[in-house]
Amino acid sequence: MPVTTSHTGPEHRSPLPERKQTDVSQVLDTPPSPAEPSPQGSGAATARAAAPTPAELAARYGLTVSGSRPSLPAYVVQLWQRRHFITAFATAKLTAQYSQAKLGQVWQIMTPLLNAAVYYLIFGILLGTKRNVPDFVPFLVTGVFVWTFTQQSVQTGTRAISGSLGLVRALHFPRASLPISYCIQQLQQLLFSMCALVVILLCFGVPPAPSWLLAIPALTLQFVFNAGLSLIMARLGSKTPDLSQLMPFLLRTWMYTSGVMWSIDRMLSGRDIPQIVKLLLQANPAAVYIDLMRFSLIDSFHAGQLPPHVWALAAGWALLAGVGGFIYFWQAEETYGRG
Amino acid sequence: MADTMAHTETGTQDAARSGERVPTVIADDVDIVYRVNGTKGGRGSATAALSRILRPGAAAKASGVRTVHAVRKVSFTAYKGEAIGLIGTNGSGKSTLLKAVAGLLPVENGRIFTNGQPSLLGVNAALMNDLTGERNVHLGGLAMGMSRAQIKERYQQIVDFSGINEKGDFITLPMRTYSSGMAARLRFSIAAAKDHDVLLIDEALATGDRSFQRRSEARIRELRAEAGTVFLVSHNNKSIRDTCERVLWLERGELRMDGPTEEVLKEYEAFTKK
Structure with a gap:
């Protein structure tokens, strides 16, 4: 390779180039606007x-x-351009999940079923929460599957950035792709579980009904809510990796208050519970999404058991978490992968 | 530089057409300072961590936060079509500077301007270890913003370039089964498949074998020809001589020399022989 002689400028020739630019603004927080015309x-x-x-x-x-950091509209556009990456990443992660297990993809269905079996043993049989709840097995299994979707989204979201630092540092893409992709992976997982759920429903004599179609808007809203929450947790988790140690405890507390294995409605009725506690229990987003799914799938679960304004609540939570989480995540976009 | 100034009114596009030097990376008096937690030995680090949380800022020193001034007042301008070598003894701030150019480290003082988003290829940059090499090629390409069609078109080229399949069908194995050299080669092949405006290579080629190094050096020259700018950190002076025409020499975080490869390397070799 011949040495080119293009470096004739003084700044390249002299060792230790000294610059005297006292007029240059060195203030870090006032970068020139990228849109500034030349x-x-x-x-x-x-x-x-x-x-x-x-x-x-x-x-x-x-x-x-x-x-x-790109502007918010530009960021949304970038993210949209990466939609193939987001879905391909989710599918690849899903199939890789059980690639080391001998039974392989069978675990996609086995894991949620075993989960439901454990809860049935403890809560249904030993603690007896199945009293007064008709169709307890479909009731419980629906609750466990829908809850698992939120729980896993939050948990994987917490590690979405901190667990993929190599990828974040090596390639450039809008970082929100990662938490969103993990949520899609959980959604795909849930769809597997739903297939098992349909079989369980039919086995326990729950008839198919047009109301089953309501599961689609319920799931959509829950997905937006989960994605928003996952984005928030991804930002927090990237700053404080300790959070992934703490999350299982917070999530378990949340699960026990969300009526996964008992009916909140039955618990509240006929007891002297302060109005505010009642309201909080009913407005709990996880409980809202779980009950909506039960309402759409199980015929013995009546509209009267739903909290008031349930669809408005579900949409409100989705909007709040989705938009808020996205903006919150974007505000730290340039810092992911640092350190 | 002087003649660049004379034609400023022609604007960016005209400048590129007439073969003028268009800057792609400008570092302006850059200082980079690391803050390291938990350096205070002896005292239980749990108590240090606690006091760090309870009294941030005021107790920074007492709780064992140390600052390391890794890069001091470095200024340079890199132009389109240049390959720039970064040399210096271990710990002189080369990798730190590249991370800052890639936007992965905040600068303490000064500013770094870049044309588009530079891509950094480091030694430790793992992609997705639990996925096969094939999946990594696809996902890596999608993440960089290539379309499915583009990836399909370049897939064979990427695999051939990496040389992963030279000794058998390894591309369909999970990446965790690869040797460090194989993984580094695949990573470089994926990243180099796109035409980058600014590509930063941090010793990523060091683990590859000689024939791969020759291929990647050829690719670096190609990227330069396509008007990209390439930064190369290497301790292999031959590699630098073969690919770069300009070299920045960093020592103790300061820019000691900036000039044509031969001149700087001569000084550097004299310095390291001491």
């Missing part, structure tokens, strides 16, 4: 007079401060 026409005349400062040079050639 000085042309009259602006160029003044720029020609003196050697430009690095900031001026950067502005003229459209360079931007390294590691700056």
